[in-house]
Amino acid sequence: MGGDEGGNERHEGAGQEVRYSAVLIAGPTASGKSALAVALAQRFGGVVINADSMQVYRDLSVITARPTREEMGDVPHDLYGHVNGARNHSVAAYVAEAAALLAELATQGRLPVLVGGTGLYFKALTEGLSAIPPVPEAVRADFRAHAAGRTTGELHDELAVRDPEMAARLRPSDRLRVMRALEVLAATGRSLSSFQGERQPGPLAGQKLLQIFLAPERELVRERIDRRFDAMMAAGALDEVSALRDRRLDPLLPVMRAHGVPGLIAYLDGQLSLAEAVVRGKADTRAYAKRQVTWFRHQMAGWHAVAPEAGLAFALAELALRD
Template identity: 40%
Template sequence: MESGLVIMGAMNQTTASPHSLTLPPMPKIPIVCLMGPTATGKTALAVALAQALDGEVVSVDSALVYRGMDIGTAKPDWAERDGVPHHLIDIIEPNQTYSAADFRRDALALIGDVHARGRVPILAGGTMLYFRALLDGMAEMPESDPAARAGLEAELAQRGAQALHQELQQVDSHAAERIHLNDPQRLLRALEVYRSSGVPLSEWHVRAQQSAYAGPVLKLGLIPEDRPRHRALVASRFMAMIEAGFADEVQALYRRGDLRLDMPSVRCVGYRQLWQYFNGDWDWDLAVEKAITATRQLAKRQMTWLRKESDLTAWNAFELNRAESVDFVRDWCAKSK
């Protein structure tokens, strides 16, 4: 998803940006962050923690924000939420976008609101980019301009990726080293930033002011230690979604007429593959096979993010003692007040 903000990770430079952004005040409120790959039981544990700790759940899932996308996203229904307030679910239409910057803004506001009610904010989900945006901070850069992007896309079609990558090499060699010429989205964004601001993308990273989360953070990771078991679970879970009417859900989206395959909502795992079935690109069996494969690849990427997390308390998703987990988090909350 395009955004005018950059995730700040390892960099710690604090030179002010020439286009400074007034970031939301950073609260010093203790938060619980429950992370993990898809199909590891995050929803059930988040609800259990919220019930035991008088908490509220803030979803950290880029797919749950969309209305009308329930089955394929494993969106918790009212029964699964079991009376626990959930936030950042069903907040936009599938033809709209929701960036990491949007999430950070909304999550910070919700953390303050939940805390003001005397409750514990529990952030749960598998969109690691959102966690990174909240915890490590973000920095401003020029907003994406649709007209400028359209012009760059026309240039890409006319001149080719190689020529545009060579141009990027001339104006921002550091970005060119990181961005492959077969990654048009990042390539065009890097050129757009330079052309609109006169400042290379890599320089924006250097100039950016970090704004990491200032309060105590408990990071919990649900890890599927038994990988073959998890791979089988991913497949059986997807087939259960099919039985629950997932194909009908995707077909309804396909028939809306205002959605395209390149939109973030349609590109969600499972939706993209069934969309291509309805589009006549693949037969049914191939679409299902590709959807299961894509879900497993998503889980692998999520695990890659988790391995980079510092101060992570990792629990085996298949051997979780829920009572002990709740006690652990309760003790942490008591010490962090």
């Protein structure tokens, strides 16, 4: 059996009891996760909870493939599209929201079905987070102004002087992580590395969890990504990205780096043809799907790897109450 072997809670929905506290469904993008989540929530009277870091943003529904009303199938969905794109929605903020929701569902006896492709979200829910205090917005804004116009190499050199241990852990080309390390140092006076051994337990720690990783063939994922990107373009993805571009947000915000967004903004700015932007969006998404598979293979023990076409049968067999 995979998953945590904690309490033996039973949820009842649609006349059936299950022997897990929650179901977690992960997998690369375009692997059929949302459809499986809806099918299970329908069967057991559950609630689908988003665990995708891009689908939290209100600004982007089409380009992030957020489930449509029809795809939701009259099943309650939560933590989708509730965050203003101007905010940097951190893992800690997501965990706080999810913890409150999970506590509420527990009082109702509803089965949580968490679904998404963001490994850090699942890891934080099950294993906890490093106890890094939030960086105040004023400190963040001051640092962003300080970093503007400076190369990533220059920022890494600054980190190497002020925090050599953390600098040694980061690639000199990884601007986001270098800036994160410098922001934490500015806000707390402590190295980011000093917090990483201090961990707060996640809201699902110690619970009995059914953890499923949908693992389609690589070529099938590529084909699905390409077809889905074309479908998103036909459904208005360019208009959505154009509206986001008009907000003139900080390009380092997560919403500005959603797969497909940078290429389409480059097209709107006259830097790429539309065909080139689409090719870039598909390539970025395929590369991300590959990273997702690698992440779960190396970081998330205890997950059941299942072919998408076998996912529902496997989940139903696991969820059935056994005396």
